[in-house]
Amino acid sequence: MITVATCPACDSASGRPLPFPSKLSCADYYRCSKCGHVWTVNKERPDLIHNVTALPDKLHAPSLK
Numbered sequence: 001m002i003t004v005a006t007c008p009a010c011d012s013a014s015g016r017p018l019p020f021p022s023k024l025s026c027a028d029y030y031r032c033s034k035c036g037h038v039w040t041v042n043k044e045r046p047d048l049i050h051n052v053t054a055l056p057d058k059l060h061a062p063s064l065k
Contacts, residue, residue: 002041005030009037009055 005015010032018029018038027040027050037055042048 002028002030005041007032007035007037008039008049008051009053010035015039 002017004013006013007015012032012034014032014034015030016033018031021029026044027042029038029040031038038052040050040052
């Protein structure tokens with residue numbers, strides 16, 4: 001588990017591990033102390049990131065119309 005992680009929502013190095021949910025899961029949980037965003041990082045494949053809380057609108061892919 002990473003001690004401090006970069007938040008995918010605000011890009012700050014304020015992500016702190018959430019040890020209790022991480023202990024019981026196949027992913028490590030993090031919460032940003034700056035913006036409150038919560039995300040997971042897969043323990044076996046750290047390149048797989050799942051955003052638990054919604055990303056700000058500016059980070060969402062534009063819709064195809």
